[in-house]
Amino acid sequence: MKVLLRHTARLLLILMIGGFLAATLVRYAPGFDVDEQQMDSRLSNESVQAMRTAKAGEHNILRFYTDFVRSAFHGEFGMSRTLNRPVKELVGERLPVTMKLIGTGLLVGWLLALIFAVSATMLRLAAYDVFTTFLSGLLLCIPSAVLALVFVFANAPGSIALGLMVFAHVFRYWRNLLEKSYAMPHIITARAKGLSSARILIFHILPVSGGQLLAVAGVSVSLALGAAIPVEALCGIPGIGQLAWQAALGRDLSLLLTLTFLVTVVTLLANTVSEVVGSSFRAQEA
Amino acid sequence: MKLVRIFACVLLLVVVAGSLAAHWIAPANYATQFRDELPNAGPSKAHWLGTDDLGRDRYSRVLYGTRVSLLLAPAAALLSTFLAALIGALAGYLGGAWEKFAMASTDLFLSLPWLFLLLMVRAMLPLNVSPFTSVMVTFLLLGLLGWSASARVLCAGAKNIRNSDFVMLARASGVGKIRLMFLHVLPNLKPVLLAQFWISIPVFILSEANLGILGLGVAEPLPSWGSLLRELENFANFSGEYWKLVPLGLLVLTVTSFQLVLSREGEVAA
Numbered sequence: 001m002k003v004l005l006r007h008t009a010r011l012l013l014i015l016m017i018g019g020f021l022a023a024t025l026v027r028y029a030p031g032f033d034v035d036e037q038q039m040d041s042r043l044s045n046e047s048v049q050a051m052r053t054a055k056a057g058e059h060n061i062l063r064f065y066t067d068f069v070r071s072a073f074h075g076e077f078g079m080s081r082t083l084n085r086p087v088k089e090l091v092g093e094r095l096p097v098t099m100k101l102i103g104t105g106l107l108v109g110w111l112l113a114l115i116f117a118v119s120a121t122m123l124r125l126a127a128y129d130v131f132t133t134f135l136s137g138l139l140l141c142i143p144s145a146v147l148a149l150v151f152v153f154a155n156a157p158g159s160i161a162l163g164l165m166v167f168a169h170v171f172r173y174w175r176n177l178l179e180k181s182y183a184m185p186h187i188i189t190a191r192a193k194g195l196s197s198a199r200i201l202i203f204h205i206l207p208v209s210g211g212q213l214l215a216v217a218g219v220s221v222s223l224a225l226g227a228a229i230p231v232e233a234l235c236g237i238p239g240i241g242q243l244a245w246q247a248a249l250g251r252d253l254s255l256l257l258t259l260t261f262l263v264t265v266v267t268l269l270a271n272t273v274s275e276v277v278g279s280s281f282r283a284q285e286a
Numbered sequence: 287m288k289l290v291r292i293f294a295c296v297l298l299l300v301v302v303a304g305s306l307a308a309h310w311i312a313p314a315n316y317a318t319q320f321r322d323e324l325p326n327a328g329p330s331k332a333h334w335l336g337t338d339d340l341g342r343d344r345y346s347r348v349l350y351g352t353r354v355s356l357l358l359a360p361a362a363a364l365l366s367t368f369l370a371a372l373i374g375a376l377a378g379y380l381g382g383a384w385e386k387f388a389m390a391s392t393d394l395f396l397s398l399p400w401l402f403l404l405l406m407v408r409a410m411l412p413l414n415v416s417p418f419t420s421v422m423v424t425f426l427l428l429g430l431l432g433w434s435a436s437a438r439v440l441c442a443g444a445k446n447i448r449n450s451d452f453v454m455l456a457r458a459s460g461v462g463k464i465r466l467m468f469l470h471v472l473p474n475l476k477p478v479l480l481a482q483f484w485i486s487i488p489v490f491i492l493s494e495a496n497l498g499i500l501g502l503g504v505a506e507p508l509p510s511w512g513s514l515l516r517e518l519e520n521f522a523n524f525s526g527e528y529w530k531l532v533p534l535g536l537l538v539l540t541v542t543s544f545q546l547v548l549s550r551e552g553e554v555a556a
Binding site for chain 2 (some may be wrong): 010014017018021022137138140141142143144145146149222226229230233234244245248249256259260263264267268271
């Protein structure tokens with residue numbers, strides 16, 4: 001209970017400071033006051049002035065942020081300036097799409113990484129090791145946006161592109177962890193006694209390295225969230241990533257801030273869950 | 287493996303040298319538009335990689351773009367490594383409240399979706415931003431936001447050194463904190479610092495490429511690998527025009543070379 005409370009307090013504190021940092025970064029960006037709508041020659045001076053006055057509330061960063069947090073506690077996240085719709089409504093529509101994309105991507109990535117890591121550790125074939133290392137290394141060297149484009153032209157689902165990105169980042173850590181576990185004295189003894197590979201993996205390897213495997217998996221959630229931006233923007237998937245991209249192009253501060261908040265919450269939750277589960281694994285091990 | 291690493295080093299040297307010599311070896315300036323020829327022309331004697339949709343020599347743009355990416359990504363990596371050393375190494379060495387504060391800041395930065403932040407701030411630049419400002423802001427942001435993971439590694443390294451016997455002996459013999467830091471801790475952290483610096487370069491190159499493809503990278507007409515890759519959006523219309531993939535090939539080769547050299551640096555650091 002104490003651990004849970006500590007984690008929650010830490011999460012809230014990081015969230016508050018992080019949100020403030022994000023708002024400050026945006027507020028003091030060089031083009032904060034520039035709005036392409038104001039360049040519309042059809043608008044009268046009065047209309048331009050009215051638009052500037054409407055934006056004036058965002059100038060005082062502390063006031064803007066306090067107002068934002070206060071309304072956020074009441075479930076209100078303001079209006080999107082570019083899409084002219086409540087942010088809450090936009091996020092509500094798009095969050096499930098992103099969650100589905102990230103969920104599928106993570107599942108594909110973790111599954112691929114686990115299959116390749118386990119097979120590479122068990123087979124101990126130099127050629128297979130070179131192949132898997134080359135594959136994950138190559139995927140690490142391709143920008144995620146390019147990978148997304150390839151999937152667009154191949155008419156393949158974007159979640160697979162996301163899965164490949166996750167696989168590339170997770171595979172090497174998992175393989176190294178499993179290799180370390182396989183070299184442990186009790187595993188060598190088990191193998192010498194003729195225990196089946198599956199039994200060794202399930203009953204002797206995973207309980208030992210499960211915590212660390214989960215920690216890496218937790219980190220890959222934030223990676224998938226970042227990769228969702230190019231994947232959704234380029235694959236035309238109407239999720240949070242695409243919304244963030246549209247908001248960025250339209251200089252939509254309230255929308256951007258809400259999205260940053262949301263993604264920070266998901267990242268923190270993922271990290272906290274993997275940390276808690278990892279520590280319980282370690283406690284069991286001890 | 288050693289041979290592959292040597293090949294990677296040679297390749298990196300060739301690419302860096304080629305990009306630095308862009309002013310002399312490029313047939314044209316990156317912004318010159320050849321109006322007397324058709325835009326999107328194929329390779330010819332005058333334009334080895336053809337021209338883009340504005341009639342600019344693609345080979346020249348690749349050379350200049352490589353220079354921008356390969357000079358500024360290491361500069362951003364230098365900035366992020368410096369910040370990481372300042373925060374992480376000091377935290378590990380001093381310990382106590384400073385370490386707690388520094389690690390909390392690191393946690394904070396690690397939790398922030400930095401691609402979102404990058405997207406946000408980059409998008410807030412004025413529409414008429416000069417190419418120079420856009421390139422500087424893009425890489426400066428990469429450097430300012432990318433220090434946290436390195437800081438954690440450096441903190442752990444500094445902590446190990448702080449608790450080592452030779453530092454205890456030095457402390458016992460009356461060596462001051464600043465002297466200890468600069469003469470004993472930092473020199474021993476050099477391999478870790480170098481590894482973190484190398485790790486950051488390909489990460490920043492790829493981040494700039496991603497931003498460029500999304501239209502939020504370096505502003506036109508200045509080329510970078512990211513802005514050159516924007517052409518890939520029309521990949522479906524390429525119909526066998528594989529020379530348009532040269533920037534992508536070059537980027538992948540360079541990042542791969544960095545990774546290969548990096549594995550050596552990692553071994554040294556370990």
